[in-house]
Amino acid sequence: MYPPIEPYDHGMLDTGDGNLVYWEVCGNPEGKPALVVHGGPGSGCTVGMRKTFDPERYRIVLFDQRNCGRSRPHASDPATDLSTNTTQHLIADMELLREHLGIDKWLLYGGSWGSTLMLAYAETYPERVSEMIIVSVTMTRRSETDWLYRGVGRFFPEEWERFRQGVPEADRDGDTFALLAAYGRLMVDPDPEVRAKAARDWTAWEDAVISQEKNGKPGAYSDRPSDALLAFTRICAHYFSNGAFLEEGVLLREAGRLAGIPGVLIHGRLDLGGPLITPWELARAWPDARLVVVEDSGHTGSETMRKEIFAAQHAFAGR
Numbered sequence: 170m171y172p173p174i175e176p177y178d179h180g181m182l183d184t185g186d187g188n189l190v191y192w193e194v195c196g197n198p199e200g201k202p203a204l205v206v207h208g209g210p211g212s213g214c215t216v217g218m219r220k221t222f223d224p225e226r227y228r229i230v231l232f233d234q235r236n237c238g239r240s241r242p243h244a245s246d247p248a249t250d251l252s253t254n255t256t257q258h259l260i261a262d263m264e265l266l267r268e269h270l271g272i273d274k275w276l277l278y279g280g281s282w283g284s285t286l287m288l289a290y291a292e293t294y295p296e297r298v299s300e301m302i303i304v305s306v307t308m309t310r311r312s313e314t315d316w317l318y319r320g321v322g323r324f325f326p327e328e329w330e331r332f333r334q335g336v337p338e339a340d341r342d343g344d345t346f347a348l349l350a351a352y353g354r355l356m357v358d359p360d361p362e363v364r365a366k367a368a369r370d371w372t373a374w375e376d377a378v379i380s381q382e383k384n385g386k387p388g389a390y391s392d393r394p395s396d397a398l399l400a401f402t403r404i405c406a407h408y409f410s411n412g413a414f415l416e417e418g419v420l421l422r423e424a425g426r427l428a429g430i431p432g433v434l435i436h437g438r439l440d441l442g443g444p445l446i447t448p449w450e451l452a453r454a455w456p457d458a459r460l461v462v463v464e465d466s467g468h469t470g471s472e473t474m475r476k477e478i479f480a481a482q483h484a485f486a487g488r
Contacts, residue, residue: 170220170475181241182232182266186253190262191239192232194270196224201299201486202272204263205231206279206287208305211404213238213397221278221478226486230275232266234259234286237400245399247357247364251407255414260290267297276485280304281443281468285413285420288451292426300485301432301458304478305440305468306448308420309413311346317442318409319345321378324441328377335370346410353406356399365395368402378442382467389469424454431488432458433481435474437466 179193193214203222207214214231222229235254236244243249263286267275276299277287284303291298307313322329333341333348340351355367372391379385391398408414432455434448445462452460461481466474 170217171222171224172220173216174219174224176219182262182269184235184258184262184265186258187242187250188235188253188258188262189241190232190235190266191241192230192266192270194228194230195219196222196227196229198228200224200226200228201488202228202230202270202275203482204267204275204277205229206263206277206283206290207231207234207238208279208281208283209237209401209404210234210282210286210408211237211244211401212282213240213400222482223486227276227482228272230266230270230272232262235262237397237404243396243400244403245396247359251404254404254407255411256286256289256408257414259286260293263290264294264297273297274299276300276302276482278302278304278482281307282309282408285309285415288420288424288427289415291430292420292423295426295430298430300488301427301430302435302478302481302485303432303448304435304470304474305443306434306436306451307443308418308447308451309409309415310421310447311412311417313443313447314349314409314412315345316444317378318349318374321441325377325380328374332370332374335367346412349406349410353403353410356403356406364399368398371402371405372398379467379469381441382437382439382469383465383471384469385467421450421454424451425456427455428457430457431485433477434458434460435463435477435481436460437463437468437470437474439465439467442468
């Protein structure tokens with residue numbers, strides 16, 4: 170990765186509905202604009218994300234999506250209202266940030282949940298997107314969510330049963346989305362110990378799904394500060410129990426709106442939680458996308474995957 174850098178500008182974007190979204194800009198103020206869209210949902214952007222792009226050639230924009238990271242109010246507080254935290258709200262935040270920074274078009278880069286948000290933004294504002302680099306591709310269709318939080322349990326039956334046992338008995342025998350909604354209710358329980366246990370149970374499952382990957386180190390999801398852990402779990406449960414607030418399958422059906430936007434889809438063949446079928450289907454529907462299958466990578470990436478990411482951003486730098 171490129172050397173560590175510090176932002177030359179940052180701030181809090183007032184969305185007008187009580188939310189303040191943290192943003193920062195690094196690299197070359199005259200460089201090619203690139204927006205980093207973090208995953209989770211609810212993970213927040215990290216210092217390491219600043220180093221993905223060549224700081225001499227790119228104007229690198231990062232932001233914390235609503236209610237996580239340095240954005241406020243924070244989802245770790247059960248009193249924080251998440252009714253104004255939906256995919257549509259996040260799309261509006263991205264567009265407001267683009268206007269605030271005076272950017273005409275920007276490259277979008279991100280992965281996992283970030284890929285869903287990027288696709289939703291690009292299909293809403295295709296004229297504002299110059300290129301896209303999408304890693305560990307998801308479209309957060311209900312079938313994908315059902316696989317991630319139930320289907321893949323056939324590889325980890327003991328761990329999935331513990332995940333299921335994490336909710337009250339009355340909520341254990343419904344479908345996947347009822348299970349996720351039950352976790353969402355636990356995350357606003359007045360007892361902080363109940364919230365903390367639910368966050369541990371949720372992230373223990375996330376850790377299990379990547380545990381067989383080369384970079385799937387123990388605690389990859391659960392080893393984070395308590396407030397970040399609570400916000401991550403609560404926002405994930407909020408989005409995934411509600412189908413990401415998207416009409417089912419809409420991102421694939423509307424992929425034709427991406428015509429003219431060059432895209433690189435980079436996906437690990439060994440990604441158990443996000444099978445390769447998703448980027449394969451997207452690449453067939455998006456005429457300007459190129460699918461790169463990384464044979465030695467899962468969801469957490471590999472050196473080969475990093476090389477593919479850098480190759481893509483290098484290729485786009487001069488456009």
